[in-house]
Amino acid sequence: MKPFYRHFANSILLPAVGAYYASPVKKQINFLKKSQWWSQDNLERYQKIKFKKLLKNAYDNVPYYHNILKEKKLYPSDFKEIKDLEKLPIMNKQTVRDNFNQLINKSYAQRAFQNRTGGTTGKPLRYLVTNRSNAQSFANKIRAFSWGGMEYGDKFATLGGSSIIPGNNSFKSQARPLFERNLALSAVHMSRENLKSYTKKLQSFKPDFLRGYPTAIYTMAKYISEEAVEPIKFKSV
Secondary structure, three states: OOOHHHHHHHHHHHHHHHHHHOOOHHHHHHHHHHHOOOOHHHHHHHHHHHHHHHHHHHHHHOHHHHHHHHHOOOOHHHOOOHHHHHHOOOOOHHHHHHOOHHHOOOOOOOOOEEEEOOOOOOOOOEEEEOHHHHHHHHHHHHHHHHOOOOOOOOOEEEEEOHHHOOOOOOHHHHHHHHHHOEEEEEOOOOOHHHHHHHHHHHHHHOOOEEEEOHHHHHHHHHHHHHOOOOOOOOOEO
């Protein structure tokens, strides 16, 4: 029998997340958990189908890629294998900044809204997302957690970046950790005084799982070791 909160999360919270994103999140998670066991041949076949659809959509609706293919006298039909992507130039963050408007997909423009990276490696990068892409990202995250033995509804702690920095007081940023049973700790503010506070919070909250930046987790573990604090036991990190 599943623990109560796992059952609650799967029967109540996941459908609510799906309704929020207007996308079948639960169905996407189930597909990912099933497809991860496909044979190499099946994975490559599925990948090739998706790749060809993506390339055609980019050619028809994204000016940046349409122009590049046109300059190189290439058409979507010229791409037979995934390795044919080598015919296209490598993209980096500066490419996105320099060609932001040209990279907007016309077929999604009305449904897209702007987002940005946290900027932990330098300057934040703005980009567009849709509710559907956010739902897929959420499903990917839940599947990835399952590799560490964690299921949606299990209690966990996060040593994360900009989205959980103190002062981010949006309703979503405050309500989500509560419903997801997530103790959110800022990896940006890891002074020894804060580490002392984090340790007490972890001991009180008793999460089964810990996720975060490797350097932040290392800093936390080093502090606990140096201060001879009673170890905090997790099922996985």
